[in-house]
Amino acid sequence: MGAIIEVEKLVRRFAGTKALDGIDLKVEEGEAFALLGPNGAGKTTLVRVLSTLLRPTSGKVRVCGFALPEEREEVKKRIGLVSHNPFLYNELTAAENLAFFAELYGVDIDVEALLARVCLNHRSEDLVGAFSQGMRQRLSIARALLHDPKILILDEPTAGLDLQSRSDFYAMVKDLHARGGTIVLATHNLEEASYLCTRAAVLNKGKVETILDLRGETAGAEEALGRLR
Amino acid sequence: MDARKALAIARKDLRVEFRSRATIQFLLLFSFLTLLMFNFASPPFSPALREVGPGLLWFVFIFAGMLGLSRAFIKEKELGTLEGLMLAPVGGVEIVLGKVVYNLCLILLVELFSVPLFIALFDYRVAGSMLDMILVLTLGLLGFVVVGSFVSAVIMGARGRELVLQVVAMPLLLPVVIPTILALRRVMADGAPLARIGEVRLVLAYIIIMSTLSFLLSDSVLEE
Numbered sequence: 001m002g003a004i005i006e007v008e009k010l011v012r013r014f015a016g017t018k019a020l021d022g023i024d025l026k027v028e029e030g031e032a033f034a035l036l037g038p039n040g041a042g043k044t045t046l047v048r049v050l051s052t053l054l055r056p057t058s059g060k061v062r063v064c065g066f067a068l069p070e071e072r073e074e075v076k077k078r079i080g081l082v083s084h085n086p087f088l089y090n091e092l093t094a095a096e097n098l099a100f101f102a103e104l105y106g107v108d109i110d111v112e113a114l115l116a117r118v119c120l121n122h123r124s125e126d127l128v129g130a131f132s133q134g135m136r137q138r139l140s141i142a143r144a145l146l147h148d149p150k151i152l153i154l155d156e157p158t159a160g161l162d163l164q165s166r167s168d169f170y171a172m173v174k175d176l177h178a179r180g181g182t183i184v185l186a187t188h189n190l191e192e193a194s195y196l197c198t199r200a201a202v203l204n205k206g207k208v209e210t211i212l213d214l215r216g217e218t219a220g221a222e223e224a225l226g227r228l229r
Numbered sequence: 230m231d232a233r234k235a236l237a238i239a240r241k242d243l244r245v246e247f248r249s250r251a252t253i254q255f256l257l258l259f260s261f262l263t264l265l266m267f268n269f270a271s272p273p274f275s276p277a278l279r280e281v282g283p284g285l286l287w288f289v290f291i292f293a294g295m296l297g298l299s300r301a302f303i304k305e306k307e308l309g310t311l312e313g314l315m316l317a318p319v320g321g322v323e324i325v326l327g328k329v330v331y332n333l334c335l336i337l338l339v340e341l342f343s344v345p346l347f348i349a350l351f352d353y354r355v356a357g358s359m360l361d362m363i364l365v366l367t368l369g370l371l372g373f374v375v376v377g378s379f380v381s382a383v384i385m386g387a388r389g390r391e392l393v394l395q396v397v398a399m400p401l402l403l404p405v406v407i408p409t410i411l412a413l414r415r416v417m418a419d420g421a422p423l424a425r426i427g428e429v430r431l432v433l434a435y436i437i438i439m440s441t442l443s444f445l446l447s448d449s450v451l452e453e
Contacts, residue, residue, distance in 0.1 A: 051316060052315075052316070053315060053316065055452065073318050073320075076316060076318040079316075081316055085312070087310055087312060087313025087316070088313070089241065089245055089310060090308075091244075091245040091248045091249050100241045101313070101317060103233070103234065103237040104234055104238075104314070104317035104318070104319050105318060106231075106234075106318070143313075
C-alpha cells in the first residue's frame with residue numbers, strides 16, 4: 001500500500017511566527033499514525049492543514065492523492081475529523097445533526113444504523129444539548145464517519161472525557177482501524193498514542209524531531225518526548 | 230454552487246432558531262416596543278406622521294435586523310460549528326447564501342409582524358398600492374440582508390464583533406436604506422406606482438453588485 005498522506009517541506013506561518021517549519025511526513029494507507037508532542041509543538045496546526053481548515057504557507061501536501069489547497073473539495077470528501085470540539089448543534093437532535101451533515105456531504109445514510117454503530121441509537125430523538133461529553137464525542141465520530149472517509153483524523157479527541165468514555169472511544173477507534181481505515185491521531189499522551197497507533201512523528205517547535213515505531217517498546221518514545229519537556 | 234446545500238444550512242438555522250426562540254422573540258419584542266413608544270410619542274392623526282412613517286418603519290427593521298444578523302455567523306464562530314461546515318464539501322458561496330436565506334426569513338417575519346402593527350397603531354392610510362409598499366419593503370430588506378450577511382462573515386473573527394458589525398455595516402447599508410426610504414415614502418405618502426420610482430432600480434443594482442461581490446469573496450472571507 002502506498003502513502004495516503006504525503007507532506008513535504010510544509011511551512012505554516014501565523015503573523016510571522018512559524019507554527020510548522022519544514023514538516024516532512026508520510027502516512028501509509030491503513031496505518032494508525034500518531035502526531036506526538038508537547039503543547040505548542042504544531043500538532044493541531046498540522047491537523048488543520050491536513051483537514052483543509054488551514055492553507056499551507058509553502059510546501060507540498062497531498063491527501064489521498066489530491067493536492068492541498070488546490071483540490072481541497074476532493075480531500076474533504078475523503079477525510080473525517082474528530083476534535084475536542086464536536087461540531088454539533090445543541091438545539092438539534094442526534095438524528096437531525098447527522099441528517100444535516102449527510103445533506104452537506106450529499107450522501108444518503110441510515111441514521112439509525114450509524115447511531116447504533118456509536119451506541120447512541122436509543123438517544124436518536126434527544127437534543128444534543130442534553131448529551132454528556134462522552135456521548136457528544138461518540139456522535140462526533142458518527143458525524144465524521146457518515147460519508148465513509150478513507151482517513152479519520154483525531155485531534156486530542158479524549159480531552160475532557162472520563163475513563164469509561166475514553167475506553168469506549170478507544171474501542172471504537174481500534175474497530176475502525178481493524179476495518180482498514182487510516183487513523184491520524186494528534187495527542188500529547190504517549191500511552192494513548194502507543195495504544196492506538198503503530199507509528200508516531202514526534203513534533204517540537206513545528207518540526208518533526210523523529211519518527212518512532214510504537215509496536216515494540218515505548219522506551220524510545222518516552223526518551224524522545226522526555227527530551228522535549 | 231449547490232442550492233440544496235445552501236437551503237439545508239438555512240433550514241438548519243431556522244430549526245435551531247425556532248427551537249430556542251432566543252433571537253426571534255427578541256426581534257418581535259423590540260419591534261413591538263419601538264412602535265408602541267413612537268405611538269405614544271406622536272399625537273394621533275398627526276399629518277407629520279405621513280412623512281416620517283417610512284423612516285419609522287425602517288428604524289425598526291434596521292435595528293431589529295442588526296440584532297438578527299449579528300447572530301448568523303458570529304454564533305457559529307463562537308460555538309465552533311462553522312468549522313464543521315467548512316470541513317464538509319460546501320463552498321463559501323453556499324454557506325453565505327444559506328445565511329442570507331435564514332436572515333431574510335427572520336427579517337420577513339419581523340416585516341409580517343411590524344407592518345400591520347404599524348398601520349393599526351398609527352391608523353396609517355397608505356396612499357399607493359399596498360402590494361407596491363410590500364414589494365419595496367421586501368426589496369430593501371433583501372438588500373439589507375445581502376450586505377449585512379456578508380459584513381457579518383467578514384468581521385466574525387474581530388474582537389468586539391457585534392459592535393464592529395454595526396460600525397462597518399451601516400455605511401455599506403446606506404445605498405440600500407436611503408433609496409428604500411425614499412421609494413417607500415413615494416408609495417406610502419405620495420401614492421406613486423412602483424414602475425415610476427427610480428430608487429427601486431438603484432436598490433436592485435446595489436443588491437446585484439453586493440451579491441456578486443460577496444459570492445466572489447465568500448471563500449476567502451470564510452477561510453481562517
